[in-house]
Every structure is written in structure tokens, then in C-alpha cells.
Amino acid sequence: MTGECPVLHVDMDAFYASVMTRDRPDLAGCPVIVGGGHRGVVLSASYPARSSGVRSGMPMTRARRLCPHATVVAPDYEVFSTVSTSVMEIFRQVTPRVETLSLDEAFLDISGATRRLGSPVDIAELIRARVADEQGITCSVGAAATVGVAKLASRRAKPDGIVVVPPAETTAFLHPLAVEELWGVGERTAAQLHRLGLRTVGDVAHTPVTTLQRALGTVMGGQLHRLAWGDDQRMVASRRGVEEDPDKSTGADETFGRDIDDPEVVLRELLRLSAKVGARIRAAKLAGRTVTVKVRFADFTTITRSRTRAEATDVTREIYETAAGLFAALGLQRARIRLVGVRVEGLQPRAGTYRQLELGARDQGWADADQAVDRAVLRFGAAAVQPASLLRSRTLDLSA
DNA sequence: TCTGGGGTCCTAGGACCC
């Protein structure tokens, strides 16, 4: 059976909450919620908090009501990222075939590692022991023949466990599960399936694929039907270096502390977000052609407007001017705005100085300004450079 | 004091080209 379950899915248990509290013995066994901001949501909750009904994604206000005694901790993404890097390194010492899904979970193809390290259960225990010893947090592991089943198995294993699903037991494992357990089935799709009278994965499996496709679309319908039979061809896609596998888009958005109806404030925020996105794109040596602005109104309705430029850009000023133009074209008359966002899509590698030769003298000035900002941020940190100064003076004041 | 922030993928209509 060693060769029958070549895919592991490893998932940290309550990752953010575990990391934030591992050095706090006083909080062991206590309800802990990672989140914050007065308009925020729960990012992660410890298991004692979950037993009160707290879930990630839930508004903080509701979480506090459900679990008034919980300790609320602000997230520290630098620590999360450091722990994540170490954990992924443990995985890579087991097999080079690691597909990172997020900071706290990954697929491992262990088909080449069993001769050296033993059965899937042996390997899962090895990983769990090392993660616990070296990082002080627990994780759960699912083992199966395919990524889709391994992912469901690890959820079944939580917290702090292992579940192996051999191929012969796949349908017996899958079919009793609720449809919302399937990867890709969220609230909306689950409601659609319920309307068809389908509540379990087995129900989906025994529904003609054409019926599913009529209700959910060709791709989704076909995918769900295959998943319900544990039939998924997708292999573990070990992510290569970022050079070969860059992001397709990058963006930033921000919910205001309170709803805003002053266009000046919105524009200043668009500039700040454009600078943030521009800096990220330049750091990754990318450039993108499509700029998208997102606006969420007080009633939570959300719209996007995008424009594709003739040439890819990584220049903050160009991103900002495109974004500001899109926002102005909305013609909003003091609408109450909850959130704005800026995203650059269609990212492609930016080859060295090619871009700069294309620029006119004025634009070259903005690219130079960006480089000065990037250098200043590297030396003094992001707080040293206030993008708002760009807006007001149209020149870069490094003394700011 | 309901509802974050970072992404990916799919759909659908219209423009435009051959």
C-alpha cells in the first residue's frame, strides 16, 4: 500500500493562532483569536475559541460576542512568513516535489521518498514530529492517491492527526461527506446543489454530469463530478522559482476606518496603494499592462473598472494616473465609500533597461523617482517615505 | 461597529480581425 498514497497534504492546525501563542504558556488551552482592526475579521482562532463557534472570516464583532473571554491578538506576518519558510524547508528535505498552497499548507509528492523514508504514515509522522520539535506547532496530514482526496483527508485528520485514504476506500470516504467539503464548493455553489436536492458528495457523484453542468457551468460541473469520484488527474505541481512562476497580478486594497465621501481622501489613498503595488512589482522585476480600480460602497456593493495600457508599466505615477482616471470616470457624487483598491494585472517579466529607453524624459523622471524611493525604503524602511508628498509636490522629497 | 486583504479562475458580451 506504500505506493498507493503518493500524495500528502500537510496543513498547520490553526496556524496564525498557534504561532502567535506558542511562546505564551499562559494562553495554552485558552480561546485565542487572531484578528483585529475595528472593522476586521477573524484570521484564525484557537480550538477552544472554535468550540464557541468562532470561525475564520467571521466579523470580529460577532466573534467577540460569541467568545467574550477570548484573548485577541494582532497578526504578525513577518513571524508567520519565517515559520512558514522553515516548515516548507522541512517538507523539501522529504521530497523536492512540494507544492505550496499558502503560508500554512502544501502538497507533497512522496512517490520517490518511500524507499528511503518508509510508508506514507511513517513520513507523515516524521514531518509532524519535526514541525512540532522545531517550530512548536502541530499540523495534520492527509494521504491519498490524488491531491483532491488528500486535501479532504487532512481536514478529517484535524487537529494534530493523520488520515490515510487508500484508493480502494476512496468512494466510501468521499460519498458521506457534505457537498461543501469539496474543494471549490463555497456558499453559493452549495446553495445551488441543495436546490437540486444534492447534499452529500455521493449525491453529486450519482447525478448526471450534464445536469451539474447545466446548473454550474461546463467547467465547474465537470470538475465537481470528477472530484466526487476521487478522479482527479492533477499532479502535485512543485512550484519552481518565482522567476519561472511569477504572480499574474498584484494588488492592494484598504478598508477605511470609517466610510469616506471626500474624493481628495480617496485619491490620496489610491496614490498610497499605487505606490505599494508599484514597489512590489519593481521588486519582482515585473511590469503589467492592466490597471484595475476597486470601489466598495458603504452598502458593501463592489464595482471594478479597468484599463489596459499600450505598454506594461512598473512606474508608480503611471499606475496612479490610470487608477485616478478610472475613479474620476465613475463620476461619483460624494458616494460613501468603504474600500478602494488598486491592482495591476497581466504581469510579465520586465527586461532590464528596455523599458527606460521607451520612456520620454518626463516619464523617466518618475521612474527615477521610483528608484530613489525603492532605495530609501531599503535603507530606512517604508515609513521613511510618504507617498502623499508625491501627490502634493509632484517632486520627490527624500527628506520627508 | 456585521462583513480584511491577497490572490486565482471562470463566464459572458462586445469589439475586432481574418
Added chain:
DNA sequence: TCTGGGGTCCTAGGACCC
């Protein structure tokens, strides 16, 4: 004077994931 069809790009929205 009654009109094809395929392919690609662009835009907007929606669903989903962590």
C-alpha cells in the same frame, strides 16, 4: 440586402481559496 464563424483581446462581475 440579409448576412458565417472562429479566434483573440478587453472589460466587468462573480465565486472561491487561505
